[in-house]
Amino acid sequence: MLGWTSLPALPFMQKETLIMMGDDDQIVLPINGRILASAIPNSRLEMIAGGGHLFLLTHADESIARLREFLDAPETEAEAGRVKAVAA
Secondary structure, rough: OOOOOOHHHHHHOOOOEEEEEEEOOOOOOHHHHHHHHOOOEEEEEEEEEOOOHHHHHHHHHHHHHHHHHHOOOOOOOHHHHHHOOOOO
């Protein structure tokens, strides 16, 4: 796996994507989230302040709130167009 990356394929992702990172993660550094967000169209990066690698456990309430906000958001034009293209 050394040297393997999915980065070239990320711009082809069409689904809206939520990227969540802890800003104090010492295992997967926050810059990785920024790279993903810049490479994936229709993505949204949510940095959890003070969150480490296990931010989903240590900051559960905030993480769940942001996840719900993303999932409950109204459909965007990009998503509506993707759905129409798949249905056609």
